Amino acid sequence: MPNSSKIRVLEVAVLVETDHSWGRSVVQGIADYCNKFGPWNLLTDPRDYSRRWSLPDRWRGDGIIARISSPLQLEEIVQTGLPTVNVDDVFPNLPHMGHVRTNEAERAQMAVSHFQGRGLKHFAYYAPPSNEYSKECEKAFVAELSEQNLSCHVYKPGYRVTRRIGRDEQHNRVHRWLSNLPRPVAIFAVDARRGRELTEICSMEGISVPDEVAILAADTDDLICGLSSPPLSSISVASQRIGYEAAVMLDAIMRGESCPSEPRLISPNCVIAKQSTDALAIDDAMITKAMRFIQTHAFQGIVVEDILREVPVSRRFLELQFKRYFGRLPAEEIRRLRLERGKELLSQSELSVEAIADACGYAGTTQFGVAFRKRFGQTPLAFRKNLHGS
Template structure:
């Protein structure tokens, strides 16, 4: 990619006919516009897939991307470029590009009704039905029999969300199971307090235990927050699965979030390949590529564990949120509302371990997850996992795993490489 093509203003790309001829005489790369909202993890992954295609094929394109995504359609109809790859989930983008005279590849969500795809435009889609299917099947595997879907209020820009909601409803109807849909409110600072209260009231009203599929990780994070507000144990009473596998959402969740990973980079790769072929006249205008999800990243939020003791359930809910903040057994007992001795009896009867051992398990689980990222210093791993010092974390790892944290991480990476 040429650095000269990365510009933040369409005015630099709008040229006179004479200037355009001069440009083509002096430069061979095609000029391609990428119309995406780079504030979203999904869009960034699609863009990354486009970049991977260019690197793997050595195709040279001068790429235009708007610095402010809100302005991405301004002037585009007058742009004298060679091709466009665009997010057609945004109806404004789809309408603006409906009759532009240069090759366009659309990227967006899949539709159960094929007539909803844009006519005469090659289209690369994430498979909305399979995204929901992966989440739904995972919750069924956890032994759950009640299900809910947390979506978005319908708007022209949320057609993909409606498709996922419809897919959920079809699955529930086919299996003759209980299903509930909740759309909530659009996210805004002014209305967030009321929206969270409404959501907390909704989760309190649900029959339990229940598995909930959130339309995105952002909505899943809101749902987990509402479960904390409503004092409802996750995943013992409500198991949650999101969609996107967004690392930012993971960082902001107190409870590690299970999430379906979209094949967004594969979508970007396919879109770039389609446009490359279109630029040379080798692709049909009604081509459609539906990209399945890559898999599901299973974390604590969906691992439903039916428990007999409500005291253990409440205690684990508290531990899951605060284990890495250095909590003591007495604080857990205070939260549950019983004596430490009685709580220990419940733990030994149901989990065959002490409260302290359960707290330590969560701290070690957090540390092991962080050790997978070699960019995180070991001292930070220790602090963020709730250990009082790096030396103490070393001592615990030697006692529990007979190795140092660094050796544990290296062994885990070696095993992962062997599997692939």
């Protein structure tokens, strides 16, 4: 970054809600960048008495980072004429503005792979009409399934975003939709709040989660996912890195560089698997037993021979059945589980790479590092650093 004998503190508004974990992580990423390359004076979460975004009249800013979610908010930001970076996709392709957001195609691939690893063959997407999120997550999920010649049952209640409906009517509409879905079904919910809403409705209506309905949220929230009954599986998106990269982009624009013509897409971290997707939708008792053995012992250094000692079948039969039900071989499933756990521990803990390798069932950091790089294209340390935009 350029040095100057006289450093002016830049005024940057951060129009990102801090009342949920995604927003707080985005703001943390912005703050991390400021601490390294500032100084910036951050105006965070400025809202008026009605909880609407409201920039103070006396504020004289240099730039804005925002989660733009309404036409009114967009109009107010455009009227400022300030360099702006958008960190959401409700308005995905705004001209003269930078964009940093989650790579939806990769998130969809992660969700479908997670469901298919449990033998699930029926899929649905849940997102009631709302201005809080766009259709991009839904489009990517449906497209990923279409590429595999699979269909998706999308929740379409038949009312507009502007209509307000009561809790009971919402419950009844969702229950009717759930009742008409094939079973067992894998449901991808647009966020953790909506995922928990589904678990509550299923509980009230006597629908078993995950045996009849497996639920995965498209983002994670530690509190909401933990309070859900059963605990809610979710996808950990790199929200802190989104904030950091948004700050990098805004800094460049404020220094006179042109807005990038394409959005900066950030890969999601990993699936945080909990009880809401802990299902095995297959009708072969031996293969179910083999998969449960893998899930229980994958991190203890097991190999395929250990599975064959547990289930009395030939290796050829085991491999053919795994390919049929899960689309991968038993050895590939062991490796997938280990590396996904490694990813989760790298992003959710401060454990050393050596400790993580051991926790995932690897003989050492070299073996873990080689396997991790082969699957994800980067070393474990590089992955951890990239989470924070370092």
